[in-house]
Amino acid sequence: MKRLLAAALSSCALALAAAPALAQDVTITNARLVIGDGSEPIANGTVVVRGGSVVYAGPAGGAPSAGETVDAAGAWVTPGLFATVTTLGLADVSAVGESNDITARSAPFSAALDAAAIINPASQHILVHRAAGITRAATTTLPSGSIFAGQGALIDLDGDGQAVMQPRAFQMVALGEGGAELAGGSRVAAHVLLRAALREAEALVGRTGTPQTTEIARGDDLFLGRFDAEALVPVVTGRQKLYVAAERAADIRAVLAIKRDFPRLDLVLVGASEGWLVADAIAAAGVPVIANGLTDLPESFEQLGATQSNAGRLARAGVKVAINAGSLQDPRRLQQVAGNLVALTRVPGASGMSWGAAFAAISSVPAEISGLGGKAGVLKPGALGDVVIWDGDPLEVGSVPTRVYIGGVKQDLTNHQTRLRDRYLDLDESDRPKAFDW
Amino acid sequence: MTPHTPRRARWGALVMLAGALALSLGAGALEAREKDKKKGKDAADTPTLVAKKEAEGVFPSTYRPYPGIATAIRGATIFDGRGGQIDNGVVFMSGGKIVAVGGPDTPIPADIAVLDGTGKFVTPGIIDIHSHLGDYPTPAVQAHSDGNEATSPTTPEVWAEHSVWPQDPGFTRALANGGVTALQILPGSANLMGGRSVTLKNVPARTVQGMKFPGAPYGFKMACGENPKRVYGGKGRMPSTRMGNFAVNRSTWLAAIDYANNKEAKRDLAKETLVGVLKGEILVHNHCYRADEMALVLDMAKEMGYKVSTFHHAVEAYKIGDLLRENDVCSAIWADWYGFKMESYDGILENAAFLQREGACVVIHSDDANDIQRLNQEARKAQKAGQRLGIDIPDGVAIQWITYNPAKAMGIAEMTGSLEPGKMADVVLWNGHPLSVYSRPEKVWIDGALMFDATNPKLRPVSDFELGQPGEGDVK
Numbered sequence: 081m082k083r084l085l086a087a088a089l090s091s092c093a094l095a096l097a098a099a100p101a102l103a104q105d106v107t108i109t110n111a112r113l114v115i116g117d118g119s120e121p122i123a124n125g126t127v128v129v130r131g132g133s134v135v136y137a138g139p140a141g142g143a144p145s146a147g148e149t150v151d152a153a154g155a156w157v158t159p160g161l162f163a164t165v166t167t168l169g170l171a172d173v174s175a176v177g178e179s180n181d182i183t184a185r186s187a188p189f190s191a192a193l194d195a196a197a198i199i200n201p202a203s204q205h206i207l208v209h210r211a212a213g214i215t216r217a218a219t220t221t222l223p224s225g226s227i228f229a230g231q232g233a234l235i236d237l238d239g240d241g242q243a244v245m246q247p248r249a250f251q252m253v254a255l256g257e258g259g260a261e262l263a264g265g266s267r268v269a270a271h272v273l274l275r276a277a278l279r280e281a282e283a284l285v286g287r288t289g290t291p292q293t294t295e296i297a298r299g300d301d302l303f304l305g306r307f308d309a310e311a312l313v314p315v316v317t318g319r320q321k322l323y324v325a326a327e328r329a330a331d332i333r334a335v336l337a338i339k340r341d342f343p344r345l346d347l348v349l350v351g352a353s354e355g356w357l358v359a360d361a362i363a364a365a366g367v368p369v370i371a372n373g374l375t376d377l378p379e380s381f382e383q384l385g386a387t388q389s390n391a392g393r394l395a396r397a398g399v400k401v402a403i404n405a406g407s408l409q410d411p412r413r414l415q416q417v418a419g420n421l422v423a424l425t426r427v428p429g430a431s432g433m434s435w436g437a438a439f440a441a442i443s444s445v446p447a448e449i450s451g452l453g454g455k456a457g458v459l460k461p462g463a464l465g466d467v468v469i470w471d472g473d474p475l476e477v478g479s480v481p482t483r484v485y486i487g488g489v490k491q492d493l494t495n496h497q498t499r500l501r502d503r504y505l506d507l508d509e510s511d512r513p514k515a516f517d518w
Numbered sequence: 519m520t521p522h523t524p525r526r527a528r529w530g531a532l533v534m535l536a537g538a539l540a541l542s543l544g545a546g547a548l549e550a551r552e553k554d555k556k557k558g559k560d561a562a563d564t565p566t567l568v569a570k571k572e573a574e575g576v577f578p579s580t581y582r583p584y585p586g587i588a589t590a591i592r593g594a595t596i597f598d599g600r601g602g603q604i605d606n607g608v609v610f611m612s613g614g615k616i617v618a619v620g621g622p623d624t625p626i627p628a629d630i631a632v633l634d635g636t637g638k639f640v641t642p643g644i645i646d647i648h649s650h651l652g653d654y655p656t657p658a659v660q661a662h663s664d665g666n667e668a669t670s671p672t673t674p675e676v677w678a679e680h681s682v683w684p685q686d687p688g689f690t691r692a693l694a695n696g697g698v699t700a701l702q703i704l705p706g707s708a709n710l711m712g713g714r715s716v717t718l719k720n721v722p723a724r725t726v727q728g729m730k731f732p733g734a735p736y737g738f739k740m741a742c743g744e745n746p747k748r749v750y751g752g753k754g755r756m757p758s759t760r761m762g763n764f765a766v767n768r769s770t771w772l773a774a775i776d777y778a779n780n781k782e783a784k785r786d787l788a789k790e791t792l793v794g795v796l797k798g799e800i801l802v803h804n805h806c807y808r809a810d811e812m813a814l815v816l817d818m819a820k821e822m823g824y825k826v827s828t829f830h831h832a833v834e835a836y837k838i839g840d841l842l843r844e845n846d847v848c849s850a851i852w853a854d855w856y857g858f859k860m861e862s863y864d865g866i867l868e869n870a871a872f873l874q875r876e877g878a879c880v881v882i883h884s885d886d887a888n889d890i891q892r893l894n895q896e897a898r899k900a901q902k903a904g905q906r907l908g909i910d911i912p913d914g915v916a917i918q919w920i921t922y923n924p925a926k927a928m929g930i931a932e933m934t935g936s937l938e939p940g941k942m943a944d945v946v947l948w949n950g951h952p953l954s955v956y957s958r959p960e961k962v963w964i965d966g967a968l969m970f971d972a973t974n975p976k977l978r979p980v981s982d983f984e985l986g987q988p989g990e991g992d993v994k
Binding site for chain 1: 744859860
């Protein structure tokens, strides 16, 4: 409903300025307030949301007031978490093929795939993750038929019928072992394919729609078609971010080297298990990293150096680091990963993050990497009114939100799981079967 | 050159090798054979060829506890694994065993090492009832994929220990980050009957026998539901449905019962395992998600005369907590996995808590090389979900879910799983509350030997695989 206004805007534009129709003005007082920008929590803080946006977040003294006042009674109050890179809204049950739109192995398209077209805002996964305090996410199809994943979208989790905030926010490409397999069997082939694809895209700059580019195919395998090449035009011109999945130190160096040939690329590294081994080079290139949070096993030969200290070491070297929700069992484990990064500060020889920095790695930093700096994952004037009140330390396992606002709208936190919970609060069927208990 | 040429060449080499072997036997060997032939004329001297029976000890454990020093931890908060908590307590271990556990006045000898545990916590070693470490090791390359003999829907004859690669780096992470001191390695769940499990001490060894938990009974892996019918139905063979799953299972049990009753039967590895289950010597660990299927399995077990020790994954166990309590079956579950396959669609955070409410046995398991490093955190999630609803789950009980309860379900609770005098000194000293995300193991003892010390960079195991590689000996 709140997207009625948004729909009037260009499909590419952020719907940030649009005041949600149902947004309530609210003032949350007596909060243990987390800004989300890396700073440490503020005791007795106040957040004021007006017209769907944050107008104040800070110490109680001097705070304005608006709308309903909610006394947090000392509870933790934070910005909504930002989950990246996810597949939220793209599958009901991942192992049930017909419900799963995450990959399209047999499709003739790769880079042209556009997740925004089909994201299901009513997905149970969206409802479950909203109840876990995640209010915005980057969601994308994954590489399957080619090294290109397709174009990911930025979404909100308010379930109002229009999840997409920004379609085609980024393109993702797999290099390393995953890309090698998809490119026909080697990293070498993956690099040639990426460069060739970017050259095709360069040839199409300013001529979008002209059916002139050469497809890249082998037998029945189409690695890049005309529509895929067109989809890479905003990538090669730097208007759309290119997320590159790579793990090994050498692969990361190779990614950074691509920028020498295509200087306008706006690169983001995803995964980067061995990033700590080349942290200085990543920092010097100014490339942010969406890092696997706690990966510490040599899962593959490209992750031999994996360690939980990776994110902390990258951050210490000056790299902008967010946590990769795609590396987790579920994105709702982001809080657990961040908590573990704090735990590492107490382990001799390990590198972790301060509480504030770890929280930022699952809120403002992934939002900034997604192009929503100052808008999502942070409580600052002008930011989206995404506010979460928690029943405990939000980085501690087991803590859950008691209240979630998205764009100033108070969210319903029920879902399939909470309904099952309520039905099975007891096993009493003395009067009627459980099927009547709803 | 055809593509077959190299293979022929290789065969050629083998033939040559065989010839060389025959030559090397030489004259002496030939004489010996003649001698044997003559001997053979005397029937009484003919040796009867016979394989050792399992009861005589096959693939026996060669694990021996490493040396430790008598140690007491004083001033720590102790969770004893049986649900209890002792503040400002004392744990005293010596000779590889727990000697005493108690309050601040617990007497300890004067001449032993005493650690100040102030502000720290002590638990029994963490136990994972569901792991595939070694069978599905890292690096997870195809050459290492040894966890599922997915060539027949029933393979009771396979033993997980014969696939365990002791150099799996995953063992070391489970120790250092998870405080895991014992774990059960199960075959995968493609098969209705996947084979025998093996219980290991999480002590590095050159051989799997060197890790085998002395005296632990074998487990038997079974699987319900989607996996077997998908894997075999997909190959155009039975089972392709859930009713097919049960039909194949029941036929296999009936054949095993016939075998057990037939004194003339030739040895059959598959049926030996099944008979071990029917006799109660081997414990059934049944992968099963849905409540209705678990209820059917319980009836099949009654029909055939065996007992299910534990349902694994048991995502819907909360729907039948009463039934599980009445049948004395444990549920080994995740805290928060849900929705990745159809039979996990009804997963909820309150599963463990609702089982606890009914008085049924709860075990938190990993089934994962990452989650095994954080079973304490998973237990906390499950505990908190119950506490939010007012279900009483003390911290000591949440710790019991990852210590004593798995030990009980694995048949090793007489030896480990709790801090009680006479038991193995499998002990973790945590640098904070073990149910907090902010805490990690500081020291881990197994049979009283210090196997991990976060404060000593050399006191952590590094597998052969990791030597000379990036990050060797890193904190991980």
